[in-house]
Amino acid sequence: MKSFLIVVCHKCGGFLLAKAGQKIRTCPYCGVTVFLEKAKKVASASDANEASIILRKLKKDAVLKQKSAKLQ
Numbered sequence: 473m474k475s476f477l478i479v480v481c482h483k484c485g486g487f488l489l490a491k492a493g494q495k496i497r498t499c500p501y502c503g504v505t506v507f508l509e510k511a512k513k514v515a516s517a518s519d520a521n522e523a524s525i526i527l528r529k530l531k532k533d534a535v536l537k538q539k540s541a542k543l544q
């Protein structure tokens with residue numbers, strides 16, 4: 473069971489880390505309220521450490537490619 477999700481902010485396109493079961497998150501980049509059920513999920517992880525590694529990779533890829541990778 474993956475307990476962390478990485479979703480994309482619908483407003484600014486930033487990557488957010490959320491715990492599974494969480495319903496809303498505030499985007500740390502633009503401050504908008506993100507409803508996790510509606511947000512685009514790009515990855516999931518088993519623990520916070522794995523999640524932060526994935527998040528770092530996603531941000532790096534986003535800078536390089538300027539497009540979102542769909543993993544699901």
Ligand SMILES: [Zn+2]
Nearest residue numbers: 481484499502
């Ligand atoms: Zn945002």
